[in-house]
Amino acid sequence: MAPDKNIEGLAENWGADFFGVAELSPARDAILEQGGAVIAEYPRAISIGIALLDTIVDQLPQRAERAVAINYQHHGYDLINQRLDLISSRLSSVIQSDGYKALPVPASKTIDDEKLVAAFSHKMGAHLAGLGWIGKNCLLITPERGPRVRWATILTDAPLKVTGESMEDGCGDCQKCVEICPINAFTGQPFREKEAREARFDAGKCDRYLTRLEEQNHVGVCGLCLYICPYGRQ
Ligand code: SF4
Ligand code: SF4
Numbered sequence: 001m002a003p004d005k006n007i008e009g010l011a012e013n014w015g016a017d018f019f020g021v022a023e024l025s026p027a028r029d030a031i032l033e034q035g036g037a038v039i040a041e042y043p044r045a046i047s048i049g050i051a052l053l054d055t056i057v058d059q060l061p062q063r064a065e066r067a068v069a070i071n072y073q074h075h076g077y078d079l080i081n082q083r084l085d086l087i088s089s090r091l092s093s094v095i096q097s098d099g100y101k102a103l104p105v106p107a108s109k110t111i112d113d114e115k116l117v118a119a120f121s122h123k124m125g126a127h128l129a130g131l132g133w134i135g136k137n138c139l140l141i142t143p144e145r146g147p148r149v150r151w152a153t154i155l156t157d158a159p160l161k162v163t164g165e166s167m168e169d170g171c172g173d174c175q176k177c178v179e180i181c182p183i184n185a186f187t188g189q190p191f192r193e194k195e196a197r198e199a200r201f202d203a204g205k206c207d208r209y210l211t212r213l214e215e216q217n218h219v220g221v222c223g224l225c226l227y228i229c230p231y232g233r234q
Contacts, residue, residue: 007091007160011048014087018049018142018149020129020163027124035119042103042155044162045125048087049142049149050080054234057148060227069219076223077150081107084152092154100158107152122151130164134191137177137225138201141170146232147225170231177225183209186225 011019022045024031032040056076059068088104095102105120123140126132132142139147169190178188185205189195197203210220227233 007046007095007158010094011046011087011091014090015050015083016048016087017051017145018047018126018131018151020047020126020131021045021160022047022125022128022130023162024125024128024155027128030124031120034121039103039105039119039155042101042157044156044158044160045120045129046091046154046156046160047122047126047129047131047151048084048091048154049126049131049140049151050084051145052076052080052148052150054148057223057227058234060221060223063221063223064218066219069221072221072223073219077108080150081152084150088152088154092156095154095156095158098158100156102158103155105153105155107150120153120155122153125153126151127166129162130167133167133169133171135169135177135229135231136171136175136186136188136190136200137229138186138191138197138203139226139229141229141231143167143170143231146229148229148232174230176228176230180224180228181206182222182224185209 008019024043024045028040053075056072060072063069084107092102092104123134126140127134132140135141141147142149171190175188178186183205185202187200189200210222214220
């Protein structure tokens, strides 16, 4: 029996702009490898997303100005992640009170400093829930808001209705994110299910670039690969 409460309605009321439910069995091996058995035991994922403010994202080319970088770090990252975590926590409590298991996965916490991955890929959850495709910038691209969305996930055994299938790649010949990256972190390869992220993106390069900025007394913010995507750009 499905949970008593309207989970999607609650997520919307609490500020989620995107909501989806994914069946995880097609990605079981990848989930097990990334997060281990404690993560891979759940059959479904609830994906929630909050759209970033365009006023914040559109300033990113001026990120060398401290006020711009700090505002992006605060309003484009820290605060949105906290809002996502709060919604995930509240929804998990509701699901639990309906008699099911619910495990919120933090919006932005890596569990492996070398591979730079979270316990569960929020992008993959949203992709499997039919909310978008994985772009050449390795971000989830939604038709409505492009990559200008942050994501969180709740893993659950609640028998919620799955919302969609993986969306077809919409990048086509576009290479804008590949070309704008200041340290050439992308190979330009499109996403392929069975291929490791390294075939498309050197996450370590991006991380080291941001650390270098901090060491040079700048704010460690970039996001140009998110800013430039024609999807979601006004
Ligand atoms: S955030 Fe900047 S440095 Fe990192 S991958 Fe995107 S464009 Fe490249
Ligand atoms: S900028 Fe172009 S290639 Fe990159 S994710 Fe967006 S649509 Fe795809």
